[in-house]
Amino acid sequence: MDPAERRRVQRRTVLVLSTATVLAGFATGASLSVGALVLAELSGNDAISGLASAVFNGGAAIAGIPLARIAARRGRRSALVAGSAVAVAGAVVAILSAAIGSWPLFALGVAMLGVSSAVSLLARFAATDLALPENRARDLSFVVWSITVGAVVGPNLIGPGEAVGLGLGIPPLAGVFVFALAAQLLAALVNWIGLRPDPLLVSRLLPPETGSVATPARPAETAAVAASRTPGRDRDPAPPAPPSGPGARWLAILAIAMAQAIMVALMAMTPLHLMHHEGTPEIVGVTLSLHIAGMYALSPVFGTLASRLGRVPVISLGWVMLLASVAIAYAAGPSHLLVQLSLTLLGLGWSAVTVAGAALLTELTPSAERPRWQGRSDTIMSAAGAVAGALSGVAFALGDFSFLALLAGGLLALGAAASIPLGSRARGARSR
Template sequence: MPHAQPVTPDSRTGDGVRALQRRSVAVLALATVLGGLGIGASLSAGALLIADVTGNPALSGFGSTMNAVGAAVAGIPLARLAARRGRRVALTTGNLLAVGGALLVIGAALVEIPVLLFVGLAALGIAAAVQLQARFAATDLATPAHRARDLSLVVWSITIGAVIGPNLIGPGETLGDALGLHALSGIFVFTIAAQLCAGLVVWFGLRPDPLLEARGIAKTAGDHANAALGGEPDEPASASPAPTTAMRVGRAPQFLAIALVALGHAVMVGIMAMTPLHLTHHGGSIELVGITISIHIAGMYALSPLAGIAAGRFGPIPVVLTGYAVLAAAAAGTAFGGGSVVVVQTSLVLLGLGWCMVTVAGATLVTALTPEVERPARQGQSDTAMNAAGAVFGAASGVLFAVGGFPVLSSVAGVLIVLGIAVSLRLRVLARR
């Protein structure tokens, strides 16, 4: 196992670990804020840029789809890189790849080649994979009681970029004109700067690397236990301490936890993707669409620390089940709300809140149910499954909406919600055993 940085003598004491954890969470939160600025800005302009470059507004929805595809593809490779080299290398590499994607988008807009534009937007989706891995990095040194809280703090930091980012479209157009670029691609210059700053914060601030440090602490604890039993530090695992809960429960619960996160994310993406179309079909303005999506995003991230605290106090599974109940209320609202703006907006807030509870508590479950040595790989699989499910149901939502509007789309989302509840209940039975 490579050691990226030297470890100070007192860094593995209780106080040292707590101090390092606090600093790691602060660094990850700051990097996520910076990276989120770039993502929020580019997602807002991506759809408009696709419509302008291709001349076909019907293709504009592929912007978010390509972003989700890029995040899904990058999830497992970034997790494997983290397992080999640590979080610092993996997260910084992801930031640099996202910079490459933004550069490709700018170039594609200049030469007006749609294929390059789609590839660039997919590569830019790696920035979303970085944010997802950052929330897991916040759990590496966390105690079980504080794991959900620390993870949720990093999730909450996405709020700032998600809210401010879309407002950079105007300044981005001004910058694009000044640099001689396609006006709509100017915002991607902000994305490049934001991703570079996020990478620098992680590279210089995440020392020692929390994942490598956590492994070192676990090895030291194992060596001490072996010595207490009269063995050598490198003695086989038969002389190691009693297996943890994650070791005893097996892999089935791990994949069930991954499934419940993916199902919740699919529901959120599918309903959110068709909300602008639903509102405009009922006479809503572009400004109304923007307000609705903004309050939905606030529901997704703003209260995530409360979801983390609740998961730490009451357990992740009750929070997941509550989240699915909230998602069910949101789906019912969109199914029967008709043209009522108040009902649709309330449903979108509930959609964000339900997603938040399922995602925060579900990610905590994935971490808690997985042995430490396997966590990066399983976390990467969770991120990939989550984004893949969102991309698939997001694409299918257009067909479902065309067939029967929000009632049909919300009914199918309801089936996914029932599956998520069933998976959660099954996981609770296995966890009790």
């Protein structure tokens, strides 16, 4: 494939992935906004409400590796469409279970709908398959940004969803899942029609050295050739990444997982915290919309910064924002404004860590091994969110939002500690 054709196919691929991801975002917005409230309503137990985020992320975790295997064998297109099909079935189960009042069955439906999150995670990696090294973080971040529309609109569909729910004879809040069902069907259709040719299958036809910024310099290059280069030109277009290796990859995965755990833990209990302090469904919707906008709206900015400044500095910036979020959440009390500020910073910090972390992991991994390591990352990331979501309900029931923020601070310390060796290795790489 010549460079011009590669750029053309990559532009089409990013456009298709972005369009499908916009639609997939409705499932995220619907599940995050009303899942906990519907579970609390059906079960009559606030502690069980934390299962909404837990099972949503659990579904994504279970699907991560199988979808990666499908991608490795049959391409990204087959994997993305298969994941969307499971999410469609999940939306149907959620609607039917709400109609009969079964909270365990509703939890299963939310878990199946959580596969849509695994699809979105896979889509962001699909955007890197044909990307040039200098554009890899940017293209990845554009697909992440695309979740913004559906995910931000989703929580604000509570009102229309209630009307749909009443019309169908199910709990009003569950009506939002009807929108998620339609969106998932459209997302599957867009990927099925649009991802031709398949980016992963095409990328396997490219020369190996084009697949990774972290590929070592060719020994055949002589000192004379190196000396002939003009200063400021012919340099590696992307900031140098830490030397590749399983250890560095696991550190990057740990950092991403901790950011996910912090985000899910605080976000999962925000609706109940607000409702316990004279909040309304509308305030919950606005708060989660601000949070989700923070997660996705500025992802292209973080992608650009990661390309220009380096992946690890942007990860470090994310930890700073997450620290500010945790501190504000600890002090928020009944203040809706402080909770909204905390949740916005929570989304921004999560975005910086996960965008830069995903780009870093891609560059640390040889092309042939990327689907496997990307699947591991997505599974561990989602599993961390599932565990955090489940335990957040227990922590909230035992203490309060401040206690939950304190526990999130411990996760933050672990994630930041994992980033320190990555920073040291990156500085070592630049000095060589």
